[in-house]
Amino acid sequence: MVSRQSRMVISILSSGYLLLAVLFFNISLGWFTPVDHFDYLLLDPHKRWVLGFISFLVFLFSLFLLFDNLRTKQKITATIHQTALGQIEITIPALEALVCKAVQTFKEIDVVKPILELKENKLTVVLKIKVNPDLDIPQTTAELQHVIKDYITETTGTSIHTIKVEVAQINS
């Protein structure tokens, strides 16, 4: 599944390629005005930066697409169960939003980003969190795991396999 950001970048690049295709087609028909403008652009050192800037943007967009494509893709659906009337699925983003909401009830904790994985219809939650100083970390994180498990199970019917909490930072 292509991410939203990748789709946006692909749209921008495709529009650019479309314009180039139209341009080259017109040049092939004998319309050389763009070629003259391009030569003029190359001769003026102050205007060459425009070309450099556009090339840099294309380089960045292409690099982004390359890395986005190589990144391991996360599954986006979590099947809850099959009922007599059909199937009920909850997407990973929806579950992430609920996990973040559960964490928000702990004022001393901020979640950096939850990572949810589904295996054999059971959810594994990995949380990287930032905590306030002077917090009793073992007790609070144990309570956090308990709250998340109860909340997700009750609200969505999804079974929790494990909840891993990593205290990544202390709020200054």
Place this chain on the structure above:
Amino acid sequence: MEKESKEKTIRTKEGTVKISDEVVAIIAGLATTEVKGVAGMSGGIVGGLADFVGKKSPAKGVKVDVGDQEVTVDVYVIVEFGVRIPDVAHEIQRKVKKAIEDMTGLTVLETNVHIQGVSFPSEAKEEIK
């Protein structure tokens, strides 16, 4: 490229009755939005762009597969924060099935509910702990 328009045709003594897939989708969409706990339909990028240009469709977030006498429905919804999702989903399945079968005579084989997101109010006061 235009999408092929699909219709179900019912032959009666007096002639034919045609029900387009779009109509079935609209019935499903309206039934879904009436369910308590449904914040809205999720139409994806196409739906979002349509909303942006002011073109709202009651069939947004609904896909139907209409056969000779039966139909399979997929609805993509955003639920409200604080509801029990399986209960809302089951109610959607029940209401969609009833609405389509009552209005069109088609048999609903399956209503698949896809929960795409959760809608939070600006201040969610519900206690989770």
